[in-house]
Amino acid sequence: MSERTGLAAEAEELDAADPLAAVRGEFVLDDVTYLDGNSLGALPAHVPGRVEDVVRRQWGELRIRSWDESGWWTAPERIGDRIAPLVGAAAGQVVVGDSTSVNVFKALVAAVRMAQEDGAAGAAGPAGRGSGGGGSGVGSGAGAVRDEILVDATTFPTDGYIADSAARLTGCTLRPVLPAEVPSALADRGDRTAAVLLNHVDYRTGRLHDLPALTAAVHAAGAYAVWDLCHSAGALPVGLDEHGVDLAVGCTYKYLNGGPGSPAYLYVRRDLQHRFDSPLPGWNSHAEPFGMRPDYAPAAGAVRGRVGTPDILSLLALEAALDVWDGAGVSVAAVRAKSLALTDFFLRCVGAYVPEGRAESLTPAAHAERGSQVALRCDGAGDVMKRLIERGVVGDYRPPDVLRFGFTPLYVGFVDVERAARVLAETLTG
Numbered sequence: 033m034s035e036r037t038g039l040a041a042e043a044e045e046l047d048a049a050d051p052l053a054a055v056r057g058e059f060v061l062d063d064v065t066y067l068d069g070n071s072l073g074a075l076p077a078h079v080p081g082r083v084e085d086v087v088r089r090q091w092g093e094l095r096i097r098s099w100d101e102s103g104w105w106t107a108p109e110r111i112g113d114r115i116a117p118l119v120g121a122a123a124g125q126v127v128v129g130d131s132t133s134v135n136v137f138k139a140l141v142a143a144v145r146m147a148q149e150d151g152a153a154g155a156a157g158p159a160g161r162g163s164g165g166g167g168s169g170v171g172s173g174a175g176a177v178r179d180e181i182l183v184d185a186t187t188f189p190t191d192g193y194i195a196d197s198a199a200r201l202t203g204c205t206l207r208p209v210l211p212a213e214v215p216s217a218l219a220d221r222g223d224r225t226a227a228v229l230l231n232h233v234d235y236r237t238g239r240l241h242d243l244p245a246l247t248a249a250v251h252a253a254g255a256y257a258v259w260d261l262c263h264s265a266g267a268l269p270v271g272l273d274e275h276g277v278d279l280a281v282g283c284t285y286k287y288l289n290g291g292p293g294s295p296a297y298l299y300v301r302r303d304l305q306h307r308f309d310s311p312l313p314g315w316n317s318h319a320e321p322f323g324m325r326p327d328y329a330p331a332a333g334a335v336r337g338r339v340g341t342p343d344i345l346s347l348l349a350l351e352a353a354l355d356v357w358d359g360a361g362v363s364v365a366a367v368r369a370k371s372l373a374l375t376d377f378f379l380r381c382v383g384a385y386v387p388e389g390r391a392e393s394l395t396p397a398a399h400a401e402r403g404s405q406v407a408l409r410c411d412g413a414g415d416v417m418k419r420l421i422e423r424g425v426v427g428d429y430r431p432p433d434v435l436r437f438g439f440t441p442l443y444v445g446f447v448d449v450e451r452a453a454r455v456l457a458e459t460l461t462g
Contacts, residue, residue, distance in 0.1 A: 036385065039450055042446075043446040043447045043449065046373070046445075046446035047447055052366060054359075056442070056443045058076055058078070059289075060077050064424045064426055066443075067448070068426050068437075068438055069286060070287070071438065072285055073289030073290070074440070075291070076289055078355065086345060086349075107347050107348065109334065112127045118357065118364055119299065120271040121299055124334060127337040128342075129298075130295060131295070132283045132296040133194055137194045137311065138311060138337060140198040142310060142311070143226065144178070144202040144256075147178040147225075147254075147255055177224065179203060180205050180226060181207070182214060182218075184211055185209055188260070188262070191231070195229050214246055215245075218250065219253075222252075222255065226256065228246075230246060230259055231259075231262070232263065232270065234263075236394075236434060237395055237396075237407045239395065239396055239402070239403070240264070240401050240402055240403045243271070243275055243277070248276075256278045257277055258278065259280040260281055266288040267287040268368045268371060269368060277301065279299060279304070281298055284296060284350050288354065290349065290353050294350045294353075295347055298334070305332070305334060308336045316338040317339060319332070366441075367442065371439055371441045374439040374444060375395070375439055377449050377450070378449045379393060381450050386457045387457070390461070391410040391435075392409045393407070393408055393409075394407040394434065408456075410435060413432070414431070416435060416456075423455050423459065427452075
């Protein structure tokens, strides 16, 4: 038996033994090998019917009554509570709405404001009030001027743009730092650091950063940790409560399969909610939203993260998509186990099929450092991806030379993985 035949047979055996294999049938899929769920998740099969009900009955028949009778008004918190366990949070700390970029802005400005308030009051940093594994509770910069924001130097560009704007708005300077260098950067002048914005998974390489250790380092310096979970939520455990994360944001159209442009979410740790000072106060986050008062009074709880009228159609499509997680055996732990198995198998197949020197993996081999995608560097990557898509293997390309393959364990199987590696090898050698 050839190595290629052996891997193909192994893929079939792995699919037959996969406890999540049946979940694939809950999605609208075809013969295409779809490995771009890290950009846009596939459509859950029941979502169109649910959206039709929202449009025809809730909007078409009930009209304005649906804000109460169909639960439209409370949807941002209700759906936030459904996302919460997927990111390791208890209920009442996640609110859904706006885009990731808007939520990054809200979270980062609020973090800086809290840090500067701490400094003015001579208080310890966030670890002193946290209930999770966020540090010693001492803080190192009581009374210091907190006038610096650290941002992941490898971040998705928008996070950097938002961080720069937040820094200018709050009178801070912005310092780009590689995630691995955050502890040393904080040791250097952490008493000046107000907030640190980091990505849990690097969007380009798929590297998984050490959220527990980095959060603890931020807290030890008396600063606040803001995490972007766009490339981890729904693919691997996050543990926001367990690790004492202060604030977090994320999108819902990747591994949560909420649909194109589906609303993002904002996590505000419970003990910080009364201090969350949003730079975008809106009527939806007012303590009396229908009081129409000229002065703003923030609501209690995570509702403070709301701004304006929620996008109901997208919001309720997302709510329907989250039903997939209600199935037997669909847990974050099971998804993570399959994700690692899929990416391990893909790297094995690429190593077996692709001639040496034609493609280099940028994604760490160590499980503790790997998200749910594999990034390969190769010459002419843009053209290579175009030809892969023409042959029914869909990933994506990031300039100048990176092929990205995202593995959504809910609907990607091992036969898909073997086929993708085989077609890649044929494309590179053809």
